[in-house]
Amino acid sequence: MLCELANIQYPSRVLQIHREYCEAGANAIKTNTFSANAQNLDCTKEELENIIHQGYLLAKDIGEEYQVEVFADIGPMAQQKGMDLFKEYQAIVDIFLSLGANRFLFETFYNDIALKEICAYIKEKSPQSYIITSFALSGDGYTRQGISGEKLLMEMDTCPYVDAIGMNCICGPMHLDRILQGLSIKHHKISVMPNSGYPTILHNRTFFRDNSTYYANAMMQIITHGASIIGGCCGTTPAYIKAIRKQLKIQSPKVESSTKEIKNDKKEIIDHDPFHQKIKRGEKIIAVEFDPPNHCDIEHFMDNAAYLKQAGVDALTIADCPVARARVDSSLLACKLHREMGMHVIPHMTCRDRNINATKALLFGLQIEGVHNVLVVTGDPIPAEDRKQVKGVFNFNSQLLAGFINDLNQTTFPQPFLICGALNINAVNFKAELEKARKKEKQGVTAFMSQPVLSKQAYENLKLAKQALSSKIFGGIIPIVSHRNAVYMNNEISGIDVDQEIIDLYVDKDRTQASELAVTISCEIAEKIYDLVDGFYLITPFNRVDIIGSIVAHIQSLSN
Numbered sequence: 001m002l003c004e005l006a007n008i009q010y011p012s013r014v015l016q017i018h019r020e021y022c023e024a025g026a027n028a029i030k031t032n033t034f035s036a037n038a039q040n041l042d043c044t045k046e047e048l049e050n051i052i053h054q055g056y057l058l059a060k061d062i063g064e065e066y067q068v069e070v071f072a073d074i075g076p077m078a079q080q081k082g083m084d085l086f087k088e089y090q091a092i093v094d095i096f097l098s099l100g101a102n103r104f105l106f107e108t109f110y111n112d113i114a115l116k117e118i119c120a121y122i123k124e125k126s127p128q129s130y131i132i133t134s135f136a137l138s139g140d141g142y143t144r145q146g147i148s149g150e151k152l153l154m155e156m157d158t159c160p161y162v163d164a165i166g167m168n169c170i171c172g173p174m175h176l177d178r179i180l181q182g183l184s185i186k187h188h189k190i191s192v193m194p195n196s197g198y199p200t201i202l203h204n205r206t207f208f209r210d211n212s213t214y215y216a217n218a219m220m221q222i223i224t225h226g227a228s229i230i231g232g233c234c235g236t237t238p239a240y241i242k243a244i245r246k247q248l249k250i251q252s253p254k255v256e257s258s259t260k261e262i263k264n265d266k267k268e269i270i271d272h273d274p275f276h277q278k279i280k281r282g283e284k285i286i287a288v289e290f291d292p293p294n295h296c297d298i299e300h301f302m303d304n305a306a307y308l309k310q311a312g313v314d315a316l317t318i319a320d321c322p323v324a325r326a327r328v329d330s331s332l333l334a335c336k337l338h339r340e341m342g343m344h345v346i347p348h349m350t351c352r353d354r355n356i357n358a359t360k361a362l363l364f365g366l367q368i369e370g371v372h373n374v375l376v377v378t379g380d381p382i383p384a385e386d387r388k389q390v391k392g393v394f395n396f397n398s399q400l401l402a403g404f405i406n407d408l409n410q411t412t413f414p415q416p417f418l419i420c421g422a423l424n425i426n427a428v429n430f431k432a433e434l435e436k437a438r439k440k441e442k443q444g445v446t447a448f449m450s451q452p453v454l455s456k457q458a459y460e461n462l463k464l465a466k467q468a469l470s471s472k473i474f475g476g477i478i479p480i481v482s483h484r485n486a487v488y489m490n491n492e493i494s495g496i497d498v499d500q501e502i503i504d505l506y507v508d509k510d511r512t513q514a515s516e517l518a519v520t521i522s523c524e525i526a527e528k529i530y531d532l533v534d535g536f537y538l539i540t541p542f543n544r545v546d547i548i549g550s551i552v553a554h555i556q557s558l559s560n
Helices: 003-009 011-024 045-066 085-098 115-125 149-157 173-181 212-224 238-251 274-280 299-311 330-341 356-368 398-411 430-442 456-468 483-492 500-505 511-532 545-559
Strands: 028-030 069-074 103-109 130-135 164-168 189-193 200-202 205-207 285-289 315-318 344-350 373-377 418-423 447-452 472-477 535-539
Touching: 003 011, 003 045, 011 028, 011 045, 011 238, 028 045, 028 103, 045 069, 045 085, 069 085, 085 115, 103 115, 115 130, 130 149, 130 189, 149 164, 164 173, 173 189, 173 212, 212 238, 274 418, 285 545, 299 315, 299 330, 299 545, 315 330, 330 344, 330 356, 344 356, 356 398, 373 398, 398 418, 398 430, 418 430, 430 456, 447 456, 447 535, 456 472, 456 511, 472 511, 483 500, 500 511, 511 545, 535 545
Parallel strands: 028 069, 069 103, 103 130, 130 164, 164 189, 285 315, 285 535, 315 344, 344 373, 373 418, 418 447, 447 472, 472 535
Antiparallel strands: 200 205
């Protein structure tokens, strides 16, 4: 049962919990409404309003009894298609405002979507309100969407509608203290409310051991490092508040001088990668996508890769479980190709199958293996028939993933990654697709691999992209190997449109004739888009590397 339902079902328990924290020495309490929103509670609008209403009144009763502040507690909601996140928060805020609330805590947020807007709305309706915004950061300073906590806090520090900013949850006090020491907050008070530590799971229940004395001492250090609002999150029982109150009387910690030198984690980015240098020199790059096998016999794949290298391909891109079907891991295969054959490789990296920890660990591994290129994509959804057994992760989308890698380029990696993105030139609403591409550029994408050019509209969209984007563009070409293949791609593969006149050319063609036609059409497309692109992105059909080799030779002849 979600604890917010207790406001209705067990109000006396909620009152007792509030009372215990007040008696332990808290100066402020939070309403039991963190997850009281339409996303988290399966209830009617009226039931949700009643839960929030009762949650505030219960806290208010205890607040008046013990003369402590009462904060309306609001947790994050995920941005969903068609949802106006500001209006969702507004509906919650309006309930609190109607009850007289003038203290607001937005806690455990993992991005700042609609946060400034809702804070501005509160100040407009209730100028005397006090607002705290707090982000949930992992030990390395990122939210679960891969967004830098420092960037979020620096951004909120410029917001005139907020009174205090800070961090809570996920970590114990040591890690949040470490993050705090690296911040330079200039305009707002700082709030830090860590977990009691890291939990264990006992009999399917999350369990935090009692370390309240350690926690209280750690919070004294957090005060000296700049926090003026402290408290606790998961696992911090009233015993922790009591221990903090006791330690405050003993130590009376003072904030250290604000003139302390703040460590600058940003480093000078020096790119020595020869593949990156080739792109920067303006040479026409030929990258070939080659799908990994769905079995353990790798010999044929490696032979084909060797053939492509011999043909003069600059880089091999490797899909990451396309159409959400398991294949050999793209990053592991990229490492093998780079290590054993010296090939430049661009593994695709989807957001579908990894959380932020797994993604960061994989990026570290690629760095160690000398692989410095990635193509970030959101990833195909899990097929409908598999969703009961297989679940996607999707902690972030391709834009957020690019931003995460870009931030690590600036702070962590010895050799920066070339961050590539996908560009769907066959999108029905290409204006929206361009806007997405611009957002990707802001997140650090510097090269785009386009979907295949197989229609007049795709060509026109490619011209628009060249004008609108500052990044390198690799024009997509996929050879069609049969009439059946053409019809299938045009009707069943998302992001590929094939003009009918091209489809008609394959009618009654045998394998040899269709192969020759595939090369001819692909070479004509390459010639047509040559001046629009910074390179070519060839997609290998059905392991037909012979066809790709012929196209590569023709593209090379265009440069001579």
